[in-house]
Amino acid sequence: MARCNHCGAHVSEHFARVFADDDGRLLACPNCAANAGIAEVSKQRARATQ
Template sequence: MPRCDHCDSHVSDRFARVFADDHGRVRACPNCSANAGIAEVSLDRIAK
């Protein structure tokens, strides 16, 4: 059961396949970031 590394909310397997990094970590989800900016928020959180 994949979870967001930032807010620990459950995400679907489908969401994780699309937005997880190469190590399977989901750094942003609809619960902790705007839907339109999930990819950008993920990249920003990786950089920090």
């Protein structure tokens, strides 16, 4: 089962396919980001780690 790389929460494989980056990392999930902003939070966290 997939996990969020930011908070470690379990997410579905479907969620991982949709929101993971090109390297397979999930930088946000419903557990650690507002549902409406998951994609935006993921982008911000990805920029912060570069």
